[in-house]
Amino acid sequence: MANHRIYTMTFASVYPHYVNKAERKDRTKEEVDEIITWLTGYSQEEMEAQIEKEVTFETFFAEAPRMNDSRSLIKGVICGVRVEDIEEPLMQEIRYLDKLIDELAKGKKMEKILRE
Template sequence: MKKPRIFGMSFGSVYPLYIQKAEKKERTKAEVDEIIFWLTGYDEAGLQHVLDQKVDFETFFKEAPVMNPNVSLITGVICGYRVEEIEDPLMQQIRYLDKLIDELAKGKAMEKILRTN
């Protein structure tokens, strides 16, 4: 079976689009970064390294320091699919990130986005 095209796309080519989507709705790059750090365990230096090295999505998630243990709390529909029902683990991780950025752009509070009480 052929891998979805997004797996081989550079994370750095999509990252500015996440920021653009957030900023259109009066949110910030810092909030986008906070979501990425929360989800993947990357820090600022790690994220910058990923961007500098033009790492693809597959490598971005495979080399993520630690996926947040609360990812199972991320539910809902993104791109027409329920994120909790996506079978391919990598596609699910990509869609988790999409869902969190979408929630940010919709004005949700960071505490809710990051699934904290």
Template sequence: MAVHRIFAMAFAKVYPLYVQKAERKGRTQEEVDRVICWLTGYDGAGLQRQIESGNDFETFFAQAPAMHPNTALIQGVVCGVRVEEIDDPLMQKIRYLDKLVDELAKGKKMESILRK
């Protein structure tokens, strides 16, 4: 099975793009951080350490304290693929994150994004 290039991409290179996408739509970096922390279980300091360390996505998710138990409720299409149908667990986690940031940028309420 081919390894996707994004697995080796530094999370710190993509993180500013998530923030820019959200800010262009009137959302904040704090909201992006909240979504990431909800998904992965990182606290603010842990997220900052991951950004500063330059870890790739594979390491970022491998070191995540705990994926939120409601991740199975994240559904929809990202990059033309339904996130709930992705077979590769790491790719699915990356696409979950993409989907949450997309929802944030589209103006969804935080309660909805965090699957409350």
């Protein structure tokens, strides 16, 4: 696995950017949290504990209770790369999250974002 800088960044340092991106488009922190808990299987309390512990992205995803099986339905381009074509598992998980937050900011309905 390549040693990308994002792997060692803390989830807590990026989380506010996810929230800000959503709120700038009249979406909510609660919707961001719903996306993260849907994707990772963390409860709200577990996710907040990970943020408080300032775990890295690598640890955040490694300790995720249950990655959602439906995440393989997430398709599209993020940062110029198709998420379904990313070969590194950790980078793909990070980009899945980025893609979901982008969809939220673009006004997609939660049912579509959560692949229901």
